[in-house]
Amino acid sequence: MTTGTSDRVRALLADVPTDLLVDGNWVPAASGRRIDVLNPATEEPIASIADGGEDDALRAVEVAARVQRSWGRTAPRERSEILRSAFDLVMARQEDLALLMTTEMGKPLAEARGEVAYAAEFLRWFSEEAVRIGGDATVSGDGGTRIICTREPVGPCVLVTPWNFPLAMGARKIGPAIAAGCTMVFKPSELTPLSSLALAEILREAGLPDGVLNVVTTSDPGSVVGPWLASGLARKLTFTGSTAVGIKLLGQAAQHVMRTSLELGGNAPFIVFDDADLDAAVEGAMVAKMRNMGEACTAANRILVQRGVADQLAARLAERMGGLVVGDGADDGVQVGPLVGPPALDKVERLVGDAVARGATVVTGGSRPDRPGWFFTPTVLADVRRDSALMSEEIFGPVAALVPFDTEEEALEIANDTDWGLVGYLYTRDVDRGFRVSEAMEVGMVGLNTGLVSNPAAPFGGVKASGLGREGGRVGIEEFLEIKYLAMPRRTLG
Ligand code: NAP
Ligand code: MG
Numbered sequence: 001m002t003t004g005t006s007d008r009v010r011a012l013l014a015d016v017p018t019d020l021l022v023d024g025n026w027v028p029a030a031s032g033r034r035i036d037v038l039n040p041a042t043e044e045p046i047a048s049i050a051d052g053g054e055d056d057a058l059r060a061v062e063v064a065a066r067v068q069r070s071w072g073r074t075a076p077r078e079r080s081e082i083l084r085s086a087f088d089l090v091m092a093r094q095e096d097l098a099l100l101m102t103t104e105m106g107k108p109l110a111e112a113r114g115e116v117a118y119a120a121e122f123l124r125w126f127s128e129e130a131v132r133i134g135g136d137a138t139v140s141g142d143g144g145t146r147i148i149c150t151r152e153p154v155g156p157c158v159l160v161t162p163w164n165f166p167l168a169m170g171a172r173k174i175g176p177a178i179a180a181g182c183t184m185v186f187k188p189s190e191l192t193p194l195s196s197l198a199l200a201e202i203l204r205e206a207g208l209p210d211g212v213l214n215v216v217t218t219s220d221p222g223s224v225v226g227p228w229l230a231s232g233l234a235r236k237l238t239f240t241g242s243t244a245v246g247i248k249l250l251g252q253a254a255q256h257v258m259r260t261s262l263e264l265g266g267n268a269p270f271i272v273f274d275d276a277d278l279d280a281a282v283e284g285a286m287v288a289k290m291r292n293m294g295e296a297c298t299a300a301n302r303i304l305v306q307r308g309v310a311d312q313l314a315a316r317l318a319e320r321m322g323g324l325v326v327g328d329g330a331d332d333g334v335q336v337g338p339l340v341g342p343p344a345l346d347k348v349e350r351l352v353g354d355a356v357a358r359g360a361t362v363v364t365g366g367s368r369p370d371r372p373g374w375f376f377t378p379t380v381l382a383d384v385r386r387d388s389a390l391m392s393e394e395i396f397g398p399v400a401a402l403v404p405f406d407t408e409e410e411a412l413e414i415a416n417d418t419d420w421g422l423v424g425y426l427y428t429r430d431v432d433r434g435f436r437v438s439e440a441m442e443v444g445m446v447g448l449n450t451g452l453v454s455n456p457a458a459p460f461g462g463v464k465a466s467g468l469g470r471e472g473g474r475v476g477i478e479e480f481l482e483i484k485y486l487a488m489p490r491r492t493l494g
Contacts, residue, residue: 009046009103009330012096017197018049020056020217023063024210030055035190035219040106040338041328041373047104049193052216057185057224058231060214064156064183065233067211072153072181074209076131079178083127085206090120090199097167097198099330105166105192106337106374107292108329119171119199121456122472126175129477133180139490146488151481153181154259155235158228160221160249162241163340164295166192169240169263170199172460172471174213177238178203180480185234186215187224191340193217225249232256236480239263240297243420243465250468261469261479263297263461265394266422269415270300270451271437273408274308276427277449282316284451285400288425290324290378291452293336294398295344297466298423298445298453301395302384303402304411310404314382317400318364321378324398326369338373339397345374348397355381355388355401365399392418408437416442422462423453444470 019026033051038044050056090097098112107115135150157177161169170188177184188196200215218224228234229252237253239246240263253260270288272281288300305313329337339345345368352366365379378398384390390401405411415424425447426437438446444462445453454460459473469479 009099012100013047013194016047016100016194017201018047018194020050020052020060021197021200021213021215022056022060023214024204029053033219035217037104037191037194038341039103040340041330043372043374047194049197049217052218052224053220054223054227056216057227060185060216061156061228061231061233063211064185064214067209068153068156068183071183071209071212072155074181076133079181080127080130082203082207083123083130083175083178086203086208087120087123087127089202089206090116090123093202094120097195100198101166101192101195102329102337104194105163106329106340108334108337111292112329115165115168118454118456119167122168122171122175125456125472126179126477129176130179133477133481143492144490146486146490148486148488150484150486152484154480154482156183156185156233157236157238157480158225158234159184159186160225160237160239160241161186161188161196163189163191164292164297166195167199170196172476173238173240174199174203176471176477176480178208178212180477182236182480183211184213185228186213187221188215188217190217190219190221226252229253229258230255235259237261238479246467259479259482261471262467263471264422264465264467265420266297266299266462266466267301267392267394267418267420268298268423268425268443269411269441270303271411271415271424271426272303272305272309272313273411273426273428273430273433274306275429275433276309277429278309278312278316280449281313281427282320284425284427284447284449285313285317286320286451288447288451289400290321290336290398293339295340295396297394299394299396300425300451301401302391302414303400304405304414305402306411307404307406310382310402314363314380314402317402318380321380321398321400322364324378326375326377328373336378336398338375341374344396345376348376348395348399351388351390351393351395352379352381352399355384355390358385358388360384360388360401386414408433412437412440416440419465420462421464422466423447425451
């Protein structure tokens with residue numbers, strides 16, 4: 001990192017709150033403890049944040065429960081305007097927020113800018129949805145009853161988000177919660193809290209009333225999220241993260257029969273048929289694989305390639321992957337940053353080693369570069385065998401694993417041979433096949449001749465062990481609303 005950048009980062013960090021947000025005030029943890037936040041490109045501490053615990057958690061959820069009544073009754077336009085102002089503020093600070101994100105998480109600046117815009121779009125989208133919360137009225141089959149349905153905020157929400165998209169994952173939950181009139185207790189990842197804390201401060205500036213959004217950071221997530229779910233004060237859980245943790249929280253939320261939305265892991269198949277436009281398929285694979293250094297739930301985990309084009313695809317991907325510039329994401333021209341931490345790096349190394357031991361060929365990359373920071377060299381593996389561990393585990397790193405197949409049926413059989421079902425991609429020029437395979441894939445989202453499905457206007461989410469519910473799109477706000485049905489006798493005139 002150049003000295004100029006360091007100075008800029010230092011100035012930025014000085015403005016980011018590092019305490020807990022409870023009832024509109026930034027306060028230290030009751031224990032007084034702090035957690036260091038590290039820059040994964042340098043392994044150096046960049047900030048220290050409050051390490052909240054059970055006492056802090058309980059205070060926060062009590063505030064959220066108390067404020068729910070008044071907040072739930074605010075005019076939709078008022079909530080809409082707060083979100084719209086927050087959108088403007090986030091976009092006005094896009095550069096600063098992007099650099100902050102890169103510094104705490106590692107993704108290259110260009111991608112961080114993209115994520116800031118993506119996050120902001122959720123605020124704008126839900127500012128538009130806040131004033132369109134509808135209902136319906138009808139008459140019972142026998143004509144004797146009026147059935148009037150309205151929508152009410154579900155109540156205080158527990159938000160838990162991962163480190164890989166530190167701003168967007170929070171915005172995708174906070175946006176609809178504000179639009180619907182829900183209060184929140186929010187626990188971002190301990191690895192990347194600064195983006196979330198900066199967003200919370202922006203929402204305050206945008207006029208969000210005290211206590212609507214409360215943020216508790218912690219080194220012991222169970223000691224914060226556990227009491228929230230056990231309190232009986234929160235009515236909804238919305239979680240993005242690993243399937244293992246999601247299942248655990250789903251069990252805890254069941255104790256109070258909470259509404260639950262889960263965005264969990266993926267194991268995306270990326271199918272390239274031999275009739276595909278290979279230029280487009282290579283382009284799409286680079287996006288689906290390398291966005292966020294491969295640390296995405298939507299990452300192409302298994303690239304299934306029809307045998308006729310397998311060698312060609314491997315060679316072309318290797319050329320592209322081998323040419324990527326690896327380094328500190330804050331430096332100009334860098335295309336691949338570090339992984340988030342040592343466990344992530346160890347996992348990628350283990351999965352590559354296992355695939356190679358079972359017969360895969362390393363076409364490019366395959367190891368860590370010799371430099372500080374948690375880097376892994378962009379890698380292409382060809383002829384990956386179906387019994388390799390990476391076929392059933394998220395790689396979460398810059399490793400393209402190519403699995404050859406012969407027939408459409410075989411491709412589908414491999415694609416669906418997983419507990420997960422978040423997203424699937426396919427490349428073909430045959431329209432009929434495109435629809436046929438899309439319909440047969442057991443996933444919540446399909447990229448047909450595209451490597452990117454994320455869009456604030458679209459319903460994001462998975463089936464099977466990839467989750468419950470959808471975020472974004474027209475249905476995104478529904479997850480934060482409860483239907484109330486009013487029955488009334490109906491007598492007709494005359
Ligand atoms: P994770 O370990 O499950 O963490 C997610 C969040 O849960 C973090 O805030 C984490 O806190 C917290 N947490 C961990 N253990 C907990 C516990 N016992 N009780 C309560 N909270 C707990 O997942 P991750 O490794 O950070 O994130 C990567 C995973 O997220 C991948 O599986 C990826 O596919 C998935 N993901 C899914 C989507 C989607 O929309 N489907 C989007 C992005 C990522 P700490 O981080 O502070 O430990
Ligand atoms: Mg974790």
